[in-house]
Amino acid sequence: MAPRAGGDGWFPMFRDATPEAIAEAHALGLKAGAWTVDDPGEMRALVATGIDALCTDRPDLLAQCLR
Numbered sequence: 001m002a003p004r005a006g007g008d009g010w011f012p013m014f015r016d017a018t019p020e021a022i023a024e025a026h027a028l029g030l031k032a033g034a035w036t037v038d039d040p041g042e043m044r045a046l047v048a049t050g051i052d053a054l055c056t057d058r059p060d061l062l063a064q065c066l067r
Contacts, residue, residue: 003028011035011053014042019049026050040065 002010009031012021017034025032033053037043043065046054056062 002030009033009052011055014046014054017046017049017051022049022051 002008007030010021010025011033012035014034014037017032022032031052033055034046034051035055037046037054037056038058038061040061043054043056043062047065054062
């Protein structure tokens, strides 16, 4: 629905941002993000999917995951 409505992104709760869902969003030309992920393991898993953005209450932990 997002592309048909003129949207350019999809930003679900992090548990819904599965690798398959992120790949589908990208295939539709959408940017994909997720909210709110504060667990470093979850952050690393999402970063590995090629996700475009993460919302977090712990940017310090996310910065460590991106190194």
